[in-house]
Amino acid sequence: MTVRTRIAPSPTGDPHVGTAYVALVNYCFAKKHGGQFLLRIEDTDRARSTSESERAILDSLHWLGLSWDEGPDVGGPHGPYRQSERGAIYREHIQMLLDAGHAFKCFCTPERLEEMRVAQRAAAQPPRYDGLCLTYDREEIARREAAGEPYVVRMRVPGEGVCVVEDLRRGAIEFEWKTVDMQVLMKSDGMPTYHLANVVDDHLMEITHVIRGEEWVSSAPKHILLYRYFGWEMPKLMHLPLLRNPDKSKLSKRKNPTSILFYQRMGYLPEALLNFLGLLTVNSADGNEIMDLHELIGRFEFEHISLGGPVFDVPKLNWLNGRYIREMLDVPSFIKRVEAWAGDEAKLANILTLAQARIERLSDLGSLIAFFFQGRVSVRADELRDGKLDDENLRKAFQLSLWEIDGLRDWNVSSVEGALKRVADALGKKFRDVARPFYLAVTGSPTSVPLYDAMAIIGRDIVRERLRVALDTLGGASNKEQNAWKSLIAGAGERAEALS
RNA sequence: GGCGCCAUCGUCUAUCGGUUAGGACAUCGCCCUUUCAAGGCGGAAAGACGGGUUCGAUUCCCGUUGGCGCUACCA
Numbered sequence: 095m096t097v098r099t100r101i102a103p104s105p106t107g108d109p110h111v112g113t114a115y116v117a118l119v120n121y122c123f124a125k126k127h128g129g130q131f132l133l134r135i136e137d138t139d140r141a142r143s144t145s146e147s148e149r150a151i152l153d154s155l156h157w158l159g160l161s162w163d164e165g166p167d168v169g170g171p172h173g174p175y176r177q178s179e180r181g182a183i184y185r186e187h188i189q190m191l192l193d194a195g196h197a198f199k200c201f202c203t204p205e206r207l208e209e210m211r212v213a214q215r216a217a218a219q220p221p222r223y224d225g226l227c228l229t230y231d232r233e234e235i236a237r238r239e240a241a242g243e244p245y246v247v248r249m250r251v252p253g254e255g256v257c258v259v260e261d262l263r264r265g266a267i268e269f270e271w272k273t274v275d276m277q278v279l280m281k282s283d284g285m286p287t288y289h290l291a292n293v294v295d296d297h298l299m300e301i302t303h304v305i306r307g308e309e310w311v312s313s314a315p316k317h318i319l320l321y322r323y324f325g326w327e328m329p330k331l332m333h334l335p336l337l338r339n340p341d342k343s344k345l346s347k348r349k350n351p352t353s354i355l356f357y358q359r360m361g362y363l364p365e366a367l368l369n370f371l372g373l374l375t376v377n378s379a380d381g382n383e384i385m386d387l388h389e390l391i392g393r394f395e396f397e398h399i400s401l402g403g404p405v406f407d408v409p410k411l412n413w414l415n416g417r418y419i420r421e422m423l424d425v426p427s428f429i430k431r432v433e434a435w436a437g438d439e440a441k442l443a444n445i446l447t448l449a450q451a452r453i454e455r456l457s458d459l460g461s462l463i464a465f466f467f468q469g470r471v472s473v474r475a476d477e478l479r480d481g482k483l484d485d486e487n488l489r490k491a492f493q494l495s496l497w498e499i500d501g502l503r504d505w506n507v508s509s510v511e512g513a514l515k516r517v518a519d520a521l522g523k524k525f526r527d528v529a530r531p532f533y534l535a536v537t538g539s540p541t542s543v544p545l546y547d548a549m550a551i552i553g554r555d556i557v558r559e560r561l562r563v564a565l566d567t568l569g570g571a572s573n574k575e576q577n578a579w580k581s582l583i584a585g586a587g588e589r590a591e592a593l594s
Numbered sequence: 595g596g597c598g599c600c601a602u603c604g605u606c607u608a609u610c611g612g613u614u615a616g617g618a619c620a621u622c623g624c625c626c627u628u629u630c631a632a633g634g635c636g637g638a639a640a641g642a643c644g645g646g647u648u649c650g651a652u653u654c655c656c657g658u659u660g661g662c663g664c665u666a667c668c669a
Binding site: 102103104106136138139141142200207211214215216217218219220221222244246257261264267268269270273274275278279280281282283285287288289309310311312313333335336338341342343344363373374375378379380383397398400401402403404405407409410411412413414416420442492535 | 595596597598599600601604605606607608609610616617618619620631634661662663664665666667668669
């Protein structure tokens with residue numbers, strides 16, 4: 095049997111380094127065993143999925159040097175590879191479960207479900223659907239359906255017994271069935287949830303090894319049950335640890351840049367970033383830590399993956415990147431890399447257009463536009479404070495701006511302008527009265543080229559990081575403050591939270 | 595709260611019952627050097643805690659503690 099693995103990202107935000115890590119492991123495992131590696135887009139969440147995000151994920155993984163044998167961009171015999179295009183397949187499978195009595199229609203309102211969960215929690219019970227709609231007879235269901243009541247389809251789950259999840263790396267993990275919820279398989283909008291789509295697709299795409307993040311361990315019993323209901327052979331499972339912030343919490347952009355785009359913009363070489371992630375998958379006890387993809391594949395053994403969540407250690411990445419820059423590139427190829435990174439003609443033209451009106455000598459250019467080519471800019475707290483906002487409002491301004499820019503669909507001069515104006519509105523100010531700290535945070539200087547244009551050119555990832563650093567410089571925003579401030583930005587708080 | 599996963603230097607890790615617990619990053623010192631890097635050499639730095647099992651536990655088992663995840667009509 096040929097080994098087939100996959101990466102199944104959800105296009106709901108920036109391409110995450112964690113996705114790259116999981117993709118790398120899947121890729122190495124498949125190639126090590128002469129198998130295939132697939133890419134499938136899990137875009138069943140219609141509200142949050144975007145084609146820009148999908149594009150960015152594909153581009154980022156390609157940039158890192160990864161490729162796939164089948165996927166939405168390259169096709170393949172098991173397509174389509176985008177879940178939003180597989181609706182008929184899921185409906186057919188949902189019907190099979192319904193017909194066999196393995197799933198049922200549930201008409202319960204969100205309010206009832208919420209009350210039920212609150213009660214269960216208060217009673218120290220595991221949260222689990224109580225089965226009300228399971229008691230309805232044929233007529234009752236038909237009546238409600240005819241009346242146009244919205245419903246979801248849930249899977250039936252045994253009330254007793256134990257489910258054993260076999261994990262390649264962790265061994266047997268036991269769950270009592272009564273702690274496993276009767277998961278929604280089809281939402282009221284007719285789209286499948288992750289659990290159904292994932293199982294159906296993995297089977298139809300002949301995936302033999304499901305290698306995914308640790309956050310899926312607790313839903314593995316649901317997946318096992320679905321395979322059983324369908325009478326399909328279960329693929330092997332392996333759950334990878336989650337990448338962490340330096341404080342050991344799950345890697346999140348609130349505390350750390352998580353987007354591959356950020357590392358690209360910062361001038362990390364793709365080989366270095368890939369090598370860095372690869373170090374978490376091989377045994378490098380011999381002291382050699384410089385490895386290309388080919389060597390990573392050769393040395394890959396899943397036994398080498400430690401189960402403790404590894405901190406994404408930027409200093410070590412920096413060291414690796416430095417070694418790649420000075421050891422792995424000769425001067426001509428180094429020059430090429432720099433040109434590719436900084437020499438984008440359109441970008442340079444934009445920058446120079448902004449600068450032209452503001453210089454007297456060409457030599458003024460260096461200090462005026464240096465911030466376009468920097469990563470973080472350093473600003474002191476007292477410089478930021480020297481404005482028209484008190485300390486709390488200053489921190490609020492930065493926090494709100496972070497939420498706003500994360501909530502933007504498009505990144506361009508006018509969308510950025512809109513975001514910052516909304517922040518000023520929320521503070522009850524005109525933007526020009528709060529502009530100074532933003533200029534300082536983003537450009538490193540209180541006077542510079544036009545801010546919105548500059549931000550549009552610098553890119554969302556670097557801008558977010560500079561704003562985040564400015565906020566941290568002022569002491570950050572406490573959870574309490576964040577909760578209090580969220581309501582000031584319509585919808586952006588929740589959005590940012592969900593995307594974090 | 596419920597369920598689950600995890601636990602070696604600050605960080606990434608080696609060790610698959612017996613080691614002076616090894617390497618790498620970061621850090622400190624020295625050397626090299628017109629500066630700064632880079633490079634070379636050296637130092638400091640770890641088995642969370644408590645019980646077992648065993649002739650012997652970092653390693654196996656149990657408990658505690660801690661970290662993390664899940665707990666949605668998000669993935």
